[in-house]
Amino acid sequence: MSVLVRRAALTVVAVAATVLVAITPAQAEPEGGTKPLRDALRAASQGYQDARTAIANAKKREGELSEEILASQARVADLSAAVGRLAAAQYRGGSSAQLQALLSSGSPESFLDTAATVRYLSERDGAQVTALKAAQATLARQRKDLDAAILEQENQLKELRKRQDEALKALRSAGGGDPTLGFGDLPANATPAPRNPDGSFPSEGCSVKDPTTSGCLSPRTLHAYNETKKANFDHYVSCYRSAEDGGEHPRGKACDWSSAAKGFGGMAVGAEKDYGNKLAAWYIANADRLGVLYVIWFRQIWMPGTGWRSYFGSGDPSSEHTNHVHLSMR
Template sequence: MAAVFQRRLSTVLVMVLAALLLTSTVAQAAPDEGDDKTLRSALESAAKGQAVAIQRLKASKKRAAQLQVTVKQAQAAAKAMEGRVAEIASRSYRLGRPSTVSMLLDSSSPDLFLERIERLDMMGQLDGQVLTQYRASLSKAQAAKVAIDKEVREQTKQVAALTKKKEEASRALASVGGGRVAGGFISASSPLAKPAPRNSDGSWPDESCTISDPTSDGCLTPRTLHAYQEARADGFTRYTVCWSQRNSGEHPKGRACDMSSNEKTYKTSPATGDDREYGDRLAAYFVKNADRLGVMYVIWFRQIWLPGDGWKSYSGSGGASAEHTNHVHVSML
């Protein structure tokens, strides 16, 4: 009996030890990307600002386009009634409004008297409806024009905000020797991901690190998990760690993933061959789906992509992990 108990106890201890080792391995498996807190904060501020300005600019342009349609429809409606309005105006100018008393007194019979009363009522209603509809169409067109002017001012504001955030990003990257225009990684054949949920106005909802991370013992935001799952569904299934404890950046907030170009690990040397090709495709995938998934920025092979800037050079301080030549880093809004 004691021997059986001893064997079971040994089995349990082995399982517990294995679990602890696995947890430790996952927790420590994230690549060392360097920890420049100032740079990370600057990039986050610049990328978020660019994404917000772009979203608001697109929304404003969409509203302006809808208002242009409203103006055209209202003007067309007013144009269609101009003939009838002119007729009413001409009659009123030439004859004045018909004298109700004279029309009724000239009636030669009770039936004609009643008929003329009905005609007077119908004429008054018709004239009133035409003029009311005409004025309403003109007012609608004018209100839409005013609203368009407001949208133009909003667009000017967002273009200025986008320009400011682009300059912030350039200064941040220049401080570490990067920021030059780069060739980047773009592919027209990249699959389209399923869009992540947005607010009714098109903005991204605020999210916290509330969902268990399948790649670590940490947590993710719903949007980050969605991006990770979409990438896997589209064939990008190589070794990945999302949440990890850092002193800065999006990883400890559950808003970033480090997706290795290698099948099983983060190599200590730059990717080559199939690994390099995989990383190129993965980086291009996140760029193509940035607006669908809520991507804040992507880093791969000494280059960084931001929403309003495109691909720029990126200089990490260290080996392959810091230079992001062994994994694709994606940060989420």
Template sequence: MTVRPRRWLTLALAPLVAASIFAAPAAPASADPDDSSSSSAQPDEKGDEIESNSTLNEVLESSNRKFVQAKAAVAKSTTTQKKLAIQINLAEAKRDSLVPEVNAIAAQQYRTGHLGAASFLLGSQGSDDFLAKAVSLEEINTLHDRKLRELNAAIDDVTAKKAALDAEVKQQQTNLVAMKKQKDAADKALSLVGGESLTGGFVDAVSKQAAPAPRNSEGGFSAEKCTVKDPTTSGCITARTLHMYQEVKKAGFNRFVGCHRNGGPFEHPKGRACDWSLQKSGFSVAHNADMKNYGNDLMAFLVRNADRLGIYYVIWYAQIWFPATGWHAYHGASNHKDHVHVSML
């Protein structure tokens, strides 16, 4: 009788293969500081980079759109992770249920074929016994091969699902970082310029960077006297005020401005303040979009460069900003809707 040849070497390797499954990866304002009254006479489709001509509204819209998108991605990722976790549990259960079966079959293979297939078959007590033994070996090997394939497939399934879960977790972390980044960008853009209530959103999203004013040896701004000729009046200003004046002009804000003014307890008579008008001469309350936007952009430039220039506070449109406390409602003699006031340290 002819017996189909087999790869009998797998019999001896079976226990090692069965044991190797355990190497699979494991589951992973107070008083008015400027008491003078007025009279008539700076995250898209290109990424997180903000274009120089973008307005606050555009930045907020882009940031909010990206925030919602990232939030949706996080929610989707969370759902996917839950599904993958269930699939991993099922795959691991299948793998674990196959381990004893494979080990049992491997043990039976080892016992049955211990003397070798040839001697095992030659020890038959007749043709019927030979046939029974041959069929037994064939069935054991077939069953063993099938169970090994099932076990290896289960191990691969668990490994693949765990890798997918790891990738999903990593992507979710990226989405969470993106979501926080967009929220922080919107919060910062709003807080710097007093929120949309102050600017209506019409303000440059970015401002030019001013050259830094000289500091003392300790890194601070020492008090300065009014010793420099004021380019806007016949009075005097401090060197730091002159630097600020020059940097604002350099940034393109070239409408009427007045700095030194006699009388009063605040910074103007000390040469430490300037009033930046919204028009080419004199002062007039903002009565069109051009004037309001000019004031918004000038205010934003001063606030964003406050640390570099040594600014004490900024007043604009009934709001006052201090570096230490941010924006607050301002109730002075002038509501500062006709000019931007800046005081220097």
């Protein structure tokens, strides 16, 4: 083989190797920034969503208690009026009138009938007084519970603001955090992921097969993957990844969706950029349904409570997320 032929062959091999490197999943690592940054973003986003769920539950409880209090107030008013009439009757000589009725009985049988009637009236009057006291106690407890529900909302609102501040502080420490425009709006049409009765998401581990690697995913991440495919986003994707010093990939709670059809290449332009824009917008529209923790795309990050913010890597397409949309899940 001549020197020129050998050189040409080596050039072809080098180009092929470059192409292979461009499409290997390892090129989509990591989520960007440092492990402390990723840990801070996870804690801030999850804490924000937990607080929002707590506020929703507290508001729901406030509404229920408000209705219960109205019903209790009406019952207390009715019982108070009834007991007031009893008190007035007693004041006018109710007890002496009942005694006079007993004394005027004309026969033993009528005496017994009258005595039974008096006893019934006495028991009825006592029951109404007892019912009034119970209704008043119920109303007092409901008002106390309502105060607690309102206080819980106030506390969770403080927690929301705290988590927002933590997220922005973490982003700004990495040189980002400024508000950005995002990538437009799309309809929320994903099938919601399962939730607990209180509206929170169940805790999940890496327990189901990842269809994109030999690793595992959480059930909620697999649900998001399937819903993404159903929404016709079908470019190359890689989810589980173990060789990383943090982030959600090793937890089975993250996927990298390439803007190119076949693998992770250079910075997206044209149709590939449009694809990434639409995918990022779709995730934001369905964030609450799917349980999205955060999304990174084209030097921007979205988190609940902060919206789209600037987010920078080390300058290459993977760390800058200009060649793939990163999805992290609850």
